[in-house]
Amino acid sequence: MSNTSLATGHEGTIRDQVKAYFQRVRSGEMGALPAVSALILLAILFSSLSPFFLTKLNFANLFVQSAELAVLACALVFVLLLGEIDLAAGVTAGVGMALFVVLNQKMGLDPLLSVIAALAFGSLTGWIIGLFVARIRVPSFVVTLGFFLGFQGLQLIMLGDGGIYRVDIPAIQAIMNSNMPEWAGWVLLVVMVGVSLLIGLWDRSRRTKAGLATRPIAMLFIRLAFMAVLGGIAIAILNQNRSVSIKAIAGVPIVIPIVIVIVFIGTFVLDRTLFGRYLYAVGGNPEAGRRAGIDVAKIRIAAFMICSTLAVVSGLLHASRIGSVESTAGRTIVLNGVAAAVVGGVSLFGGRGRMMNAIVGALVISIIDNGLGLIGLPAGINFLVTGGVLVGAATIDALSRKRSGGSILRT
């Protein structure tokens, strides 16, 4: 072995690690930092402006209200990572919902089969969009704009002009409107911390076996403790009665573990599988990917399929929350979904972003909506603020890209 040694970024004390982190932030790799800061600032702002903001009921509402948006933003991460966009994600969700109610209510198909059919429709849609984008190389902006218009027509045809269908399935309605028993909330937390611990230890053991330096184990424990404390506080609050009427409401909303599972699987796929690695590679430099032997078109098509399928999941959450499906569903939410992802730190230029970015971004957008509503400002202000936040986030994105990559001359 040679006498030189190369650092890996894993060695050093906790102090070194913190220093390295700030160095990365300074060089433009800010990740979710701006969004997390915004989240905290907004929470402080709104709780000082409205006495209702910090109530237990509103706390739970915030999670439930942001769930649809969070899942949609997670869906969009897959195409945004490629530097592509899916403007049709919202209406794909809308048509998926319409298909679900038509199959279930009109044709009497089993609810589960109807859900599966709606999800399959999502995959098919993503596949077709992907073919246009990846094989024919039509810009995704244009293809999905076309789908955005076309699918609105499909919704009208399927549900009729101004048509609304009620969703009368208790299991579906429960997702957004019911809560888990108290103990289940705690089990959820224990499982999350436990799985994180196991993954952390597994990674460490692989590094040790390969003879590589590992970060101080205290860092793993600090991260897990952080997770346990924050999660514990949230569950403790959610497990208290938050009802303003006689009938008690308590427990972690059922949708929360669903979102957590989606985030967990999404993160696992992005960070730890070949598909995830290739997604980042193609988003960063498609030509490099092609030369490395990656089937670029296949990756692109798969990304659009995942996006559209997850969008339908988000649509089903919407249908669950409001208990009905309308023919205009999903038209506006896609813009908030893109906003959430970008505000959370997903780059519009491709190649940078994670599931957690989408979640934090969705919380920011939802908190603005929720807080401004509580203060009693007119709805117009909400649009203005959200739009401003999106432009601000995109500006941070563009600037940090410049800082981290623009200084080097390349030919």
Place this chain on the structure above:
Amino acid sequence: MDTPLIELTGIKKSFGPVDVLKGIDFTAYAGKVTALVGDNGAGKSTLIKGLSGVQPFDDGVVRFDGQEVHLANPKQASNLGIEVVYQDLALCENLDIVQNMFLGREETTTGTLNEAAMEFAATKALQSLSVRTVKSVRQKVSSLSGGQRQTVAIGRTVLRNAKLVILDEPTAALGVAQTEQVLNLVRRLADNGIGVIIISHNLADVFQVADYISVLYLGGMVASLATADTNYNDVVGYITGTKSLEGAAS
């Protein structure tokens, strides 16, 4: 002299009526740096594309390690251990050094990426080249200088167990200090027993790093020289065509 690592005889390539390579001979040896020089349009890139299998030759014999081989596509070339570092490097800026070095050849265990194994192998490959300029192998490529990026691209060929590494203008976009780094790296690559072919327009670089110099002029190999036996002026003469005799070919 030992058997050449690669030996081309009578190589021809034309595009329609244009004969770009007119039956050239060329050799490169393991553990040696062979510079390929020539004016724009002489046919250097065409020769490289043939060797990498991207654009197969029309005619002629290719021997690799003494064996006659056919380089019909990039896969066959890389199976033999021929790796090309193109001028644009083709790195993903958003990925780190390890991820770039393993792109397309990731190591997995039970379907998931084995980051530890890859980090270890990448570190070892860079250490074998005595790379000192890289702070951490988990740095994003976007934070690297031009010379460091070359280092990553060259390190990747080591990881792939390349026997013959072809570098297209590796120093063209670099400043003085970084050029020096890259040339050192090229030298070490050869010292590790790898055959290196380097295309360069910079004769100072060529004379510093190369053991042999082959000069292409209008699709013909006009000279194949040992660097020690020639000088700057002669090489310039061959490149510009003012000196056109078959040189003291090996």
